[in-house]
Amino acid sequence: MLGNMVRLPMRLLLVAIFAIAASSLTLAQDATRVLEPGGTVAGVLDSSTYAVVYTYNASAGDSVSVTASSPSGLALALLLTDNQGETLAQAADVNGVGSVTVSSVTLPQAGTYYVTVFRAPGAPLAEGTFDLSLEVEAGTTTAVATPTAVATPAATPAAPSTDTVVYRPPGQVLTTTGMQVILTWNTTADLNLQVRTPTGGDLYWDSRSTADGGTFGADANGLCELLTTTPVEQAQWPAGPVATGSYEILVFYRQACELPEPVDFTITVTVDGNALPPISGTLLPPADGQDSVFVTNFRIADDGTTTMGNGGVYTGAFDTPLASLPQPQPLQFDVPVQGAITTEQPYLTYSFTVDDSQLVSLSMNATAGNLDTSLFLLGPDGSVVDFNDDTTGTTNSAISNLRLLQAGQYTVVATRYGQVLGGTEGEFELVLTGQVSTLPEEVQSLNLPSGDIEITLYWNNGADLQLLIRDSAGNSVYDDQPSVASGGRMVSFGNIGCSRTQATPVSYIYWPEGFLRAGSYEYEIWYQDDCGDTTPVDAFLNISVRGELVVSQRIRPLPGQKYIGNFLINVDGTVVPGQSGFDGGSEIIDYQPFVDTATPIISGQTVTGAIRTNKPFDLYIFNGQVGDIVSIGMQNTGGTLDPKLFLIGPNGFEVAMNDDEIPGQNANALINQVTLPQDGQYIIIATRFGAQYGGTEGTYSLTLQQN
Missing domain, CATH: 2.60.60 (Lipoxygenase-1)
Known part of the structure; x- marks a missing residue:
């Protein structure tokens, strides 16, 4: 959705909400969420459970009354809907008396009906317990149905339907x-x-x-x-x-x-x-x-x-129970499908199957009505793999060049902004493809030279972002060193020195055809200067090897941050993308599970080791006393390794770190003359620049001096 305010993607947050909803659904599958005539069930509303849905399996003509009361004083509201999501009755405890009832509602046909209990708007209490009871005044009840309650802040979605819903243009x-x-x-x-x-x-x-x-x-x-x-x-x-x-x-x-x-x-x-x-x-x-x-x-x-x-x-989260969605339709590569999203049908689903490590792209474009599309991709386990609401400058949706690391069946959920709450409607076209070009026209128009390796970084404002690529020999290509012996060349320099010359700044580094060299490569994007433009940076990085897109990332750095990643080119030309993320301190390294197997080291001892793609750090331990003065040195003895050291205290806090002994001159690492703050066991993390995100490899020696 465009317009009123800018909405940023939150992948780590979206996944969390989906997990909570899925967990709540599992917990809801018990008889306490099924209403029986004359019975009472108990429930809880709190900061994470905004509403609870109960089911009642009715006979045609049943006349029901539902009462919710809260012994803890929570003001409640009730909503009674049929299995198409249509509201039959609703009521709220607006006076705070502690009880609310919908009375003598005739249910027109047999089937499952839903009773939703939620906090009344404006209620002074945000959480509390409640009791819910159902009375049947007429009709004949049938067997109890399987419960489908789910804790959710959204309205109850319509049940799946096999009928085709047609979009009707406005009159x-x-x-x-x-x-x-x-x-x-x-x-x-x-x-x-x-x-x-x-x-x-x-x-x-x-x-x-x-x-x-x-x-x-x-x-x-x-x-x-x-x-x-x-x-x-x-x-x-x-x-x-x-x-x-x-x-x-x-x-x-x-x-x-x-x-x-x-x-x-x-x-x-x-x-x-x-x-x-x-x-x-x-x-x-x-x-x-x-x-x-x-x-x-x-x-x-x-x-x-x-x-x-x-x-x-x-919230933008996808928290609708999968069982309530329509059955997926098969989706084939490069075969467009059409559909319609309406209030009666806020979701359509499609499925496709892939092998592991396959690159896919999805586009969902509105073709009629005022539809503001939204697109979710679910993995074989039902979790959200990726999503998109708006592509740049439009209300259409696209997921571009996503590498699926797990083989199996994936589900595409086509919906709209707001999902069940939303109001836009219309027709759309959905297309599943493989690799697509994500470069905007203004970047393509630069006619940058092609090569065996192509790295393109472009962004949206006047900030100075530095692109640096370290090759498999350990040499770096960037604005201060635009060419290296391996053939790497930088030919577009973005906003170097805050000299903006393009509406869309572009940095481009490539290796010409015939210069492909196997080994580990490292990329780094450094937000050097905002150049007086405080617009949040929205940057895009594409890396292609022999025409195949191997890395496609959206990066939103803050001033001073460095985004680091790596990829490995095997001798047969295949490429393995590595981890990537923002550089930081020891907090980005998951070393704690390996402390028990750390190697002991004593003062004056020199040990040797190696840092590899599959082993980005080693751990050493020693005992220290408050006031001890320690120095730790880590030297590269072979390969491209750029050493980095961390010293962790007995309380788990970082005491010291060092990347370069002499910045710009000596890339070895030295923690020099540090006074220990307390007694206990200290941990040395021997790693490389970027830790698990880095791309340098090699052997090292490490020495501890303790006085």
Whole structure:
């Protein structure tokens, strides 16, 4: 989704939320999540479980009443839906009496129904216990169904359907008083209202009109300049025709202008004088680099009737139970498939099978409607492997040049921004391919020379990023040394010295045809200077060997950070990409499991060892006393090894480290004359520049002196 705010990918976070949801589903598979007539079940809501879903297997004509009460004083809300996700009844304990009931709801047909218990909007308590009971007043109950409850902050997704859902383009209905969408809250925080229309219109603070007559009012508390404790934002359409179809409403918490506190808000939608039930919610202040956003939707039918959809806080995570998704359709390489995403059908799934270490790309492009696509790729074990919401400058989605390291069946989930909460709809085309070019046109237009090895780095702003490649002989190609004996050459220098000459800065290093040399290569991207441009850096690194893309990474460094990685070219020309990541201290090395097998060393002793691709560090231990003065030296005795040393104290904290004994002159490592702070066992980590991310290899000698 583009527009109101920038959203950054959070791969490590997304995977965590998915794991929690999967765990909750497993725990939910027991009889305590199945409602039986006359019975009572107990549950818990807390900071990680926003809602709990229960099932009831009904006969046609059953008339049910459901009551939720909280002995701990938690204000509750109830939602009763059918197996298509349609709301049959809802109620909330708005007065905080500790109990809420939906009464005498007739269930029209036999099947599974869902009861969702969640915290009432604006409830003062965030967690507590509850009891839930079901009474059947008419009809005949049937056997208890398998429970499908899941703890989730999102609305209950629609059950899988074998029917084909067709996208219907928007029409028009005539109104006499127009349409209004109003957001209100009661703090000085800067919230933003955004409304997306079925015809592709977009109203918010920086897009104040649409082709169909919609207008956006004041940006309340905008930029924290003119503050009020009674802010109102409004999108409105005048009397006359308005589009039918699905509208999406988003509320962004942009910034806390005074106190960083949660904000309660209310959304009111009025269509031709008819007010829909208001939606209330709460948003927390946004974390750095992340959105805090609430998503909901409403629909205007062809006959002018209006319905309000579910709403909730949207994290961007994929936390929908796999069992509730449609059955995957087969997806073949280079064969486009078409589909439609609607509120009735917010997900479509596809599957394909690969061998290990295969490179794949996926693209999902909207072809009709206002669909804002979102794409998830799940591995053979059902976990999220990768995802994408927006490609650069569009609301389409793409996963490019992803190397799948595990053989097996993968599942593609085609959906939309907001998923079950979202409101955009339309048709799309999905394509699975192998390697694709990820270079933007302005980079391709440079006509850079081709070679056996090609390394391209490009980014989005005026910052000075240094690209350095260390070859298999240990020689480095970079802006200060643009050529080396192995044939490596640097021919494009990015923003060297803050001299920006391109809209998209490009650094390019290559080895011409005929200069391919086997061995370990290391790459380093160093954020040297922001050059007065504080826009966050969004950089892309592509490495190809003999025309095959072997490394494709998106890198978002902070000033001063170094991103390091490696790849190995075997003698037969095959390539093995290694680990990569931001350089740091000893915290990036997972050495703790190997301390028990560390080699003892005493003062005056010299030991020898080797650092290899599959063994990036060695451990040594010695006993020290507070006040001891120690020196540790690590010298390269063969190969390309760039030594690096860490000294870890008895408490597990890093006491000292060294990379180069004399920076720029002597690449050996020396921890010199360090006073030990306490008694106990000390650990020496002998490694290389970049540790597991580095690419240098070789033998070494290590000496300890202790006084």
